[in-house]
Amino acid sequence: MTDGVTQLLLDWRRGDTSARDKLLAALYDEMRGIAAARLSGERADHTLQPTALVNEAYEKLVRLDRIQWQDRTHFLAMTARVMREVLVDHARRKGAAKRDWGKRVTLTGHATPRTDEELDLLDLDQALSGLADLDETKARIVELRFFGGLSIEETAEAVDLSPATVKRHWNVARAWLYDALSDPGQADRDES
Template identity: 60%
Template sequence: MSGEFTQWLADWRQGDLSARDRLVDALYPELRAIAQRQIGGERAGHTLQATALVNEAYLRLSGLDRIEWRDRVHFVHMAARVMREVLVDHARRRSAHKRDGGERVSITSIDLADGSGDDIDVAALDGALVALERFDAEKAKIVELRYFGGLTIEETAAALDSSPATVKRHWQVARSWLFEALADQR
């Protein structure tokens, strides 16, 4: 089936919108699971639902005409990144209307260096990931693939053409880095 995804991506790149639709239909359960994981960490009563998050990400992704899709993992990574952007945009809009600072996300599933699961402002998390990307793009990509994309160590290693041991080591460093970067938020 992996070959099918790659072919659909190539066909989409050539302008075949039905290939894009087949790809999204085939990946919808995985995209919805990613959305549920991302929203699952949000505060109680969060107004954005997983279906709406997937739909918004789909709209944004379908507007990316110039992207050179490589494979299913690349597509899922980009979808996870777009979902993160949607959540951050949503949090910023809410925080503009509220005095208390907006949306918070539990980062238990990132499993920070101290094992904390404190709530972190989603905009602060995004800012920390942007800073991590400037500091070390590979570690930031690992966080996106693991946390936002839901990939395993082995899948992440394959996506980055790296060894699982290297990914695991970089994942541990990235978690520690995020813990330090977000220390002021707790």
């Protein structure tokens, strides 16, 4: 697995774009595996931290430092999207399985729109898609920051904007999402 990924990274570096797609697929599988392993433990209060998960994926997939620094940002950026898909996909299946228990997969460590609730990943995903319709850059930045664990600077590198601009987009996007998630009518609009 790891060797395969290394080879794909090399191919990608040499400009083979199909290698990038394969790499994404490999990443996806790997991360889904990690997410599943994390979440299928017996403890009922399992929670996920995207950043920690992404780090784990790196460790497993490829020694991050073997990638040159330019690759690193690209790699991080790619991972963000994959991470989002994996987590949301997992939350969806888990949510379906656990609906009777009334509890979905949640993310800890976030201040939440309503004080006593935890952030619902499916709602966030949906709100983020809504944001993308209005402003794709902002949505992408949220994806990179939240799901990819990229710093402001790394995000800036990935979207080719200045750190200051990224920070501003990020703050506006957060406000927009906070508002969207505070209103249950919005977040659930596709489900009703």
